[in-house]
Every structure is written in structure tokens, then in C-alpha cells.
Amino acid sequence: EPEVTQTPSHQVTQMGQEVILRCVPISNHLYFYWYRQILGQKVEFLVSFYNNEISEKSEIFDDQFSVERPDGSNFTLKIRSTKLEDSAMYFCAVGSHSSYEQYFGPGTRLTVT
């Protein structure tokens, strides 16, 4: 199973600050996803990214969010001006075109104070 790492594991930030969450897949997958899980709630889809562009995004993924692969390996999620309600666990996942398998990273716990 391909390994996916995420950094940082935990980030505490003040409301209004920008945060960048990073995901690094070890293997060569083409599909990238960000999901989030607010404490006590179910996991929600944020955005999918394929061929260096967003392929789908949810209504949660508003103008405060952006994603990119700046160097062809790291996959980043940026939140421009964090709100209290952005506090959640953020999971990166990777997948391939030929299968519906998705492999999850360990998550980044974001706490906005």
C-alpha cells in the first residue's frame, strides 16, 4: 500500500492567519484529494485534483481555499484566512485513474483559536 505523509501533524493558528497543509505521496499517483472531519462529524470531501488542476470541489471549498502541486510531489492545501469553524482534521488521499482505491495520509489536526 502506498504511503502518504502529511505535515504538520498538528497546527495551531490564530483566526485570520494563513495556513498551508502539505501532503506527500510516496508512490506515483495522479489523483489527489483533500477531505476534512470536524470533531464528532463525518468526513467531508473538499476537493479533488488531477492533471495539475481541480477536477471537482465541494461547496465548502470557497475562495478561502486553494490547492496546488508546487514542485510535482508535494500537494498543498492553503487556507487564506482561517476561521474558527475551519478547526478540523484534514486528510489527504491519493488514488489512480484505473482504480477506485484511495489511500489516506495520517491527517493534520488544525486548531484555530
Place this chain on the structure above:
Amino acid sequence: KNEVEQSPQNLTAQEGEFITINCSYSVGISALHWLQQHPGGGIVSLFMLSSGKKKHGRLIATINIQEKHSSLHITASHPRDSAVYICAVVGQGAQKLVFGQGTRLTINP
């Protein structure tokens, strides 16, 4: 809109019991995933299936496409099986996962 419902929401059992967790979904799918989430938060993939049945150790997953229903069974349950079990589906023509709310399983020794 694709809804995924799991039952029960919480399940407590004694070690050794046979466990069943159910998942129902509302639209046609390409695949269904069973995932395990431990208290630390990490998500581990247990199964992906689009028809029939899969078995891995003491875990068995089944799916009935016509009835839009899947079950996850655990035989000879053990306290280390205690976790949240999540059903997630891939809608037809989609790639993203749509998640159920999870079933919190506690196995007492």
C-alpha cells in the same frame, strides 16, 4: 444527492461475539469502501468492493448492488477491533468518496 447511512451508530459487544455493521446508500455507485478510524484519527482502508464478497482475516465485507446495501462482519471480535468503522461510496461517474457517519465499535474483554 448521495446519502450514506450506517447502522448502528454505536455498538458495544463482548470479546468473541460476531459483529455486523450495515451501510445503505441512495444512488448508483462504482465502488464502496469500508474504512477503520482509530482514536488517534488516522483512516485505514479495509476493503473496496463493487460486487459480491471479500474476506480478510476475521473481517468479511458483502455488498448487494440491487438493494444498495453493504455489511461489514467481524468474526471472533477482539478488544483491538475497537474503532470507528466508516462506509464510503464512489458515485457513478465520480472519483470522490461520500462518507457515512461511522459506527463506533467497542469490544469489551
